[in-house]
Amino acid sequence: xLELQNISFQVEEENxxxxxxxxxxxxxxxxxxxxxxxxNGGGKSTLARVIAGIEKPVEGRILFDGVDVxxxxxxxxxxxxxxxAFQQPVxxxxxxxxxxxRLAAGEKISTAGACDYLSEVGLCAxxxxxxxxxxxxxxxxxxxxxxxxxxxxxxxxxxxxxxxAGIDLWSFNNLIKVxxxxxxxxxxxxxxxxxxxxxxxxxxxxxIVIADGRVTAEGKKEDILPGLLNxxxxxxxxxxxxxx
Numbered sequence: 001x002l003e004l005q006n007i008s009f010q011v012e013e014e015n016x017x018x019x020x021x022x023x024x025x026x027x028x029x030x031x032x033x034x035x036x037x038x039x040n041g042g043g044k045s046t047l048a049r050v051i052a053g054i055e056k057p058v059e060g061r062i063l064f065d066g067v068d069v070x071x072x073x074x075x076x077x078x079x080x081x082x083x084x085a086f087q088q089p090v091x092x093x094x095x096x097x098x099x100x101x102r103l104a105a106g107e108k109i110s111t112a113g114a115c116d117y118l119s120e121v122g123l124c125a126x127x128x129x130x131x132x133x134x135x136x137x138x139x140x141x142x143x144x145x146x147x148x149x150x151x152x153x154x155x156x157x158x159x160x161x162x163x164x165a166g167i168d169l170w171s172f173n174n175l176i177k178v179x180x181x182x183x184x185x186x187x188x189x190x191x192x193x194x195x196x197x198x199x200x201x202x203x204x205x206x207x208i209v210i211a212d213g214r215v216t217a218e219g220k221k222e223d224i225l226p227g228l229l230n231x232x233x234x235x236x237x238x239x240x241x242x243x244x
Contacts, residue, residue, distance in 0.1 A: 035204035051086035104149035139166035
């Protein structure tokens with residue numbers, strides 16, 4: 001279980017402190033698919049980075065399986081079972097896709113095994129397995145490779161920050177199936193996705209709405225999603241329906 005207790009986060013802006021997160025309290029139980037949504041600039045991505053350990057809160061505590069991880073690094077949290085997929089994936093000059101998947105898997109897997117992970121995210125393995133994870137890859141390709149590494153890790157908590165960004169329609173439809181399969185594959189594991197996409201929100205168990213740095217709504221999908229769609233203009237959210 002992941003628990004956030006009174007989490008606040010600030011940044012310095014023009015010689016003053018700007019509050020990005022304000023006393024956020026959340027409990028994410030095991031074996032849940034959680035979608036976090038809300039208006040742009042509301043604090044969603046910051047919350048994801050705080051959970052992963054990239055940013056440190058100025059107040060509050062973060063507990064993971066009962067252990068206080070508030071001051072633990074991103075590496076320590078990764079070793080404890082928290083995976084994080086960046087909104088803009090990182091490039092690694094000199095590192096091949098095979099190297100990256102083997103590193104993520106934490107063991108010596110075969111080339112065929114690594115190819116299976118690429119196939120899961122809709123990439124032709126033979127075209128990518130020996131390529132470098134560098135500028136020769138498009139943003140969408142990098143995104144899918146990053147998701148393949150998260151699948152390979154198979155951790156208890158997987159956090160995705162707008163995984164649909166830069167993904168074409170066919171890949172996006174395939175992505176939905178990937179997340180559904182991930183949720184079924186690992187018993188007790190949870191997935192947390194930052195997204196505006198209705199189709200991603202629609203496969204979540206619970207939806208959390210973050211606006212102005214606060215949790216403004218939280219509950220089961222069937223209770224939260226209809227209100228979001230009806231109040232789309234007021235929420236300043238971008239829900240892409242069938243015309244994505």
